[in-house]
Amino acid sequence: MNIAVAQSGGPTCAINASLLGVIKEALKNPEIGVIYGSVNGIEGIINDRMIDLKSAIHTNEDMELLRQTPSTVLGSCRYKLPSLSENAEIYKTIADCFKKHDIRAFFYIGGNDSMDTVAKLSDYFAKTGDGIQVMGIPKTIDNDLCETDHTPGFGSAAKYVATSIQEITRDSSVYSIQSVTIIEVMGRHAGWLAASSCTLHANGETAPHLIYLPECEFDSERFLSDVAEQMKLHKAVIVVVSEGIKVEDDSCRSGKTDCFGHAYLSGVGKQLENLVGNRFGCKVRSIELNVMQRCSSHISSRTDIDESEQIGAAAVQAMLKGESGKMMRFRRILDMPYTVAIDPVDAHLVANNERFFPKKWINDKQNYVLDEAIPYFQPLMQGEQIIKMQNGLPVHYRLIGADSELVQK
């Protein structure tokens, strides 16, 4: 039997480690023949664009470099598989590709959209009786997948975010004048990543002084009075905010256009910067951690990378035991010493669902994360990867044939 694996959705530091887990576990099992890597997620299956991964990745060094390379070496996609009733043809195309290459199992590494694909495809193959197994492997820096303690990629993103906020705190507090620094962190609906910055408090930092999450209602006046209160205590006030909070006066976002006629799409960081500057007239700066928070593998969490590889391997083991339509998930046994079990869960329960940051870990004023959350976050961020460097820069693995950097002729 042959198998196929694909990567989908937004990049993370850990998604290639999960790919490596699939490859290494498959190599251990002689019944598995070709390991196909599908280029650009499920699109590679639909367009029959695949790479033989056994011949592409074959030295230990290839594997080590793959582990430390951010983003997706196989490329990604944002393709939403239509339902069978909407488009039966596409299911036929996928089945034909699997048949043509004798692919008996498909592994999809991705977020809740990808788990929707896993659920739909496994339902389809259960109906057709083809016996093709479909397995999901989670990933997202947002940590918002249901049914799992956390998601691969999150720990590394949290480590980068907390490390950068600590460094920004040092940077922001050098002058003797009052200042406010607003750091905008990814998370449209779930505030896990912004919330994880609370771990700095366990290392003796007073920053961040305020944390705003999309799980709470945001009120500009209350925000300004929170800032005023912190300004009495700290010369350099550090505010962390999820990109997804809703600033009620969103005149900045609605209707206004810039000088080129484009909608004025300032992020919330910039909006809050304007609010603070307007009210207090003090030095204020907003900082967007942007895509660096999902791709800075040079400071990835070893726990995250190790676990991401393990969960990829576990998906292959589960498939060999006959599972299909499942996503592998982490079940936490203990915070300390940190212990997790990996087991399968129905992908339908994960598909198109979101898991939010628990209210019990947010303070009453809804502007701070309680210390009770620290034991949850801390183990996910611990441990450092030894990164192979060349000329002072990390070495990245690039897969010939899948590299989307060059225009296809």
Next chain:
Amino acid sequence: MNIAVAQSGGPTCAINASLLGVIKEALKNPEIGVIYGSVNGIEGIINDRMIDLKSAIHTNEDMELLRQTPSTVLGSCRYKLPSLSENAEIYKTIADCFKKHDIRAFFYIGGNDSMDTVAKLSDYFAKTGDGIQVMGIPKTIDNDLCETDHTPGFGSAAKYVATSIQEITRDSSVYSIQSVTIIEVMGRHAGWLAASSCTLHANGETAPHLIYLPECEFDSERFLSDVAEQMKLHKAVIVVVSEGIKVEDDSCRSGKTDCFGHAYLSGVGKQLENLVGNRFGCKVRSIELNVMQRCSSHISSRTDIDESEQIGAAAVQAMLKGESGKMMRFRRILDMPYTVAIDPVDAHLVANNERFFPKKWINDKQNYVLDEAIPYFQPLMQGEQIIKMQNGLPVHYRLIGADSELVQK
């Protein structure tokens, strides 16, 4: 005799290493008594706010942590010392502070403004016959100080910038659609930091595909045709731009106000993003590396940190040999194996002067940095620091009494 040391200007990853160099060299010399740390640059001398560094920093671990802590543990200032004819009183205040504490030598770690202070103060003490020696120790991520091969702090900033651009390149190229990513790097007048991203080419990257520096005239139409050309070659075009380039159509910057009535201060990255989006309608994103490029000590260059410590020590040695009014500088002997000498140079030659990126290393089209520049940059970025971590995050050293994070009561 006692000595004093202060840190000034914008933070870097290496300025505390230079402070450590001063302290360690002073400790070796029994004739040096108290080592005063002046809080918030020269302002600490003026306001007589100083810390006894020998009693504050006394274990090897303190010193190791100081080396790995970004920004300035003594705080900083942007104070421009007036000329003697403008304000003789301030010189008297400084002299009184030195006299009161028996300070016979003052070390100022900073950029060209600080070297102006070094020049003025040493001229003053030469005239008064007080015999107080004043020495400058360079620092700036901009690498724009005259009379030195490079500046402490630059190598670490360049390492962060190149590492991040490589990771952003991976992140930007996962989808099968055409995209343009514009990365804005610090450098108002000199493009050294943006230019240093050319080192990625030595590691097999085609990115960055275009590099724009403030040393060249910028033309929007030419820029758009450069981008169009690169789009034919690369699916994910990566553009690096110094914040200081002048976009001739600066309607975005002049006059326009946002919805709060503030001037619309978009950076050049955002301006170029708008230009590209408007013309090509493709996916386009601009990323500001912001203060992270000057404070990300978790990926600092060991060469930079080692040299920064050495140049601090060399300033003490030069002072003991009788020098005053000098800045210590690096003189490069060899690119490979990388060899530098450290010697003193007249601070007047550095004060209020700027050193630009050489035209000989810019291509004819003025949109790229030639490979000939790589041997200059590469050694400055090489080598990694082993960072002491706690709970998955770097440990920072904080100096009690100088920490500006708390409001002074």
